[in-house]
Amino acid sequence: MDAVFIGAMAGVLGAAVGAGGAVGAAAVTARRTDRSQHAHWRRQTRREIYARYLECITPILINLKSFPVAALNLSHSDRVAELRQIQTQLGALPVLQAHVDLEGPEEVADCARRLTHRCLETLTVLLLALPAEGESFPLQSSAFKAAYDSADAAHEAFRTTARQALDDPQGAIG
Numbered sequence: 153m154d155a156v157f158i159g160a161m162a163g164v165l166g167a168a169v170g171a172g173g174a175v176g177a178a179a180v181t182a183r184r185t186d187r188s189q190h191a192h193w194r195r196q197t198r199r200e201i202y203a204r205y206l207e208c209i210t211p212i213l214i215n216l217k218s219f220p221v222a223a224l225n226l227s228h229s230d231r232v233a234e235l236r237q238i239q240t241q242l243g244a245l246p247v248l249q250a251h252v253d254l255e256g257p258e259e260v261a262d263c264a265r266r267l268t269h270r271c272l273e274t275l276t277v278l279l280l281a282l283p284a285e286g287e288s289f290p291l292q293s294s295a296f297k298a299a300y301d302s303a304d305a306a307h308e309a310f311r312t313t314a315r316q317a318l319d320d321p322q323g324a325i326g
Contacts, residue, residue, distance in 0.1 A: 202314040205248045223289035263310040270303035
């Protein structure tokens with residue numbers, strides 16, 4: 153009788169330990185899955201924010217780069233209108249910049265701030281170089297070239313840093 157009782161107790165105890173182990177393994181797996189899904193969601197959110205920022209800033213860079221050549225065939229009022237259009241495009245950046253700042257990581261947010269600033273600097277150079285009515289636009293401007301090249305380099309730095317942040321399994325650079 154004692155042997156049967158001990159055998160039964162061993163069986164019940166073994167089943168309880170096995171069930172406990174299965175429940176524990178399921179909990180660990182669920183926690184890892186939750187973390188993995190959260191990390192995936194964060195990457196997707198960042199990807200969307202970064203893409204929207206790039207979708208806004210890339211045409212600005214294209215317009216800034218092409219302005220000196222296009223300005224040769226434009227009247228003074230059309231030149232001013234083109235620069236105001238670029239200025240309006242730049243006006244959309246603070247909202248997108250806030251989203252990049254919120255999503256991070258800090259390295260990507262810093263790159264976006266630098267890029268926005270460099271585009272504003274380039275626009276400022278163009279505004280300062282804007283000739284009076286009847287004068288031709290200076291096609292070769294070292295100040296414009298330096299400002300635009302700095303903006304273009306900041307654009308590449310943002311794209312590179314954003315890719316690194318998206319590829320990083322921890323979601324942070326460093």
